[in-house]
Amino acid sequence: QEHLAHWRSQAKRELVMLFPSTAAFGLLLSGTPHPPLAVRVRPTMSLDPADWKLLSRRDQVDGALTLAAAEAGTEAQVVTVTIPRSDDAPSLGLLLDEIATSGDAGIVAVEGLVEGGNGEKATAPLLPGDALVAAAEEGKPTTGVSLEGLPFDSVVERLSSLSSAVGVVVSVKRLVRKPRATVTVRFPEAEGREDARMTLYQGANLRRAMLSSGVALNDPLARRFDAGVGTGDCGGEGTCCTCAVEVAKGLDALSEPSSQEVQMVAKRFPRWRLACKATLGPIEQDEEIVLKVQPRNWDGFYRDDEVDVDGEPLARDGKR
Ligand code: FES
Structure with missing residues (x-):
């Protein structure tokens, strides 16, 4: 004592x-x-x-x-x-x-x-x-x-x-x-919407983070790869593509895509990720990421002759 x-x-x-x-x-x-x-x-x-x-x-x-x-x-x-x-x-x-x-x-x-x-x-x-x-x-x-x-x-x-x-x-x-990523989310021109910003830490799932920040991801032009026709949000199963984003900056700061995801998107669009399957990291330092949501809806994505399942042109008038 x-x-x-x-x-x-x-x-x-x-x-x-x-x-x-x-x-x-x-x-x-x-x-x-x-x-x-x-x-x-x-x-x-x-x-x-x-x-x-x-x-x-x-x-x-x-x-x-x-x-x-x-x-x-x-x-x-x-x-x-x-x-x-x-x-x-x-x-x-x-x-x-x-x-x-x-x-x-x-x-x-x-x-x-x-x-x-x-x-x-x-x-x-x-x-x-x-x-x-x-x-x-x-x-x-x-x-x-x-x-x-x-x-x-x-x-x-x-x-x-x-x-x-x-x-x-x-x-x-x-x-x-913790190292973190400053994420800027950009929207198609037609939406005329301000960029959204988020701060994410290692392991954060892109889709969940965007949904909780009020960013809608339901791309009306996406389809389930296993459904043949029609659209639909698979709820994060990695089968519908409604959550696809183009990673304009910071692609290396995200997790590696699975072979299924590569087949679905990255094979054709190397900078695209399924937000429901992409997580931040591993990262050793602060990163900056820029995402373009609904990449199919951006001006100039479709050619004039591309049509949807109903035969309607996919490109918007004057924005082909
Ligand atoms: S929510 Fe369906 S693929 Fe991501």
Whole structure:
């Protein structure tokens, strides 16, 4: 208990001494250079509790909580580092902050590193905003303790149960900004409609995203390939082509088409995709995509002599 009380008061004291203001916080960061991060991994370094949500999973009988990103534009990635320590230097060298607490639940995050402390010698940099989720003695995974979703006192108590004579393997959840695509949706000239814009994240389905943004996809000139005659929306089965879009920009940012989709559209129109089958990604950086919906209805698509099943010209007067 004495050790625990000392640890906690020491952590708070260091917090007060080293972070009297945001300016001081910035100085400490600039004094601890980190290796450059890959484009895809852009940590938010936020200490705002609103950026997190705590989930209770039905399959967790012990009521354990899981930390997850609150916003669609960020995701929580697990980062595991080893912090060396010994009897001579038993401190973790981390400045911790309880950024949220409610009853038995809480979020404890790294606010900074003690200058010259063990935290600075971790096998990979720990960053402000990293939320503690687990710890174990180095080389002894059976000593592991969960720190996820716990308030400050519980985190400190569990950390204190680990031997201070050996290194500690610490896992944190780090919020990183997800790469995204800015999508511009263009409509046939005859509709005289303003472009629509959407922001999509990896894995988003084009058809679902457009429908939820109010973009109608029901191309009246499309037909089910398995129905012979007549039109119809297959509801995302990949059989009607009513959702076909021309990808004027950003084709490589979309998933690979299946062989069926290639047969249906891409073989004849290499820049077309079935929106119901196309998803965003994988992408490593932000992308820009331009879609033309109902590509058959754009001026100049049909020749003068092309007719529909009723023998009516497909090209609109004066727009052939
Ligand atoms: S909705 Fe029918 S092919 Fe996409």
